[in-house]
Amino acid sequence: DSGVTQTPKHLITATGQRVTLRCSPRSGDLSVYWYQQSLDQGLQFLIQYYNGEERAKGNILERFSAQQFPDLHSELNLSSLELGDSALYFCASSVEAGTQYFGPGTRLLVL
């Protein structure tokens, strides 16, 4: 158990819909990262927040957005969903820019 929690574990939705994925980092970690992992693919970095502020942006679509709240939990919002958005979404946390501890992931299926 990494100490990072993600909800929900599974999500099934339809194209065009909007979903919110939630992540609670390890106690004391200020950085939260979001990754997308499609079938047989590597980890695609989406975005990083540090203590409530956006720190780095990766290959995140305009339809996707994220935020980190004062209690340091983070949410990833995915809107106007397409079939190709089906993937595993991981959240990771770290103290600063060091070792990242990954949550169990949310498996999203868009039908």
Add this chain to the structure above:
Amino acid sequence: GQQVMQIPQYQHVQEGEDFTTYCNSSTTLSNIQWYKQRPGGHPVFLIQLVKSGEVKKQKRLTFQFGEAKKNSSLHITATQTTDVGTYFCAGGAQKLVFGQGTRLTINP
């Protein structure tokens, strides 16, 4: 931007054989980290290398960081079925850039 490439993408071995995955960066890295993701699981941190030419061992796993700090390797001696999974390298300063991973499968 910085790119991290890993080879091979897939490797299938017989149990007991050795396995190596290689990681190359387009830029000099301040450090390199290795992660393992079991099938159906999430990436788990294995180790971090910081110094040029550094070699670290964890039981049957040997990790190396190149002299120029642009490449790294992970070598597993005498693979076991528990070694199955995808091994990722990741490098960078403020932002970790992950390689595409090497998926290891093992024939028992």
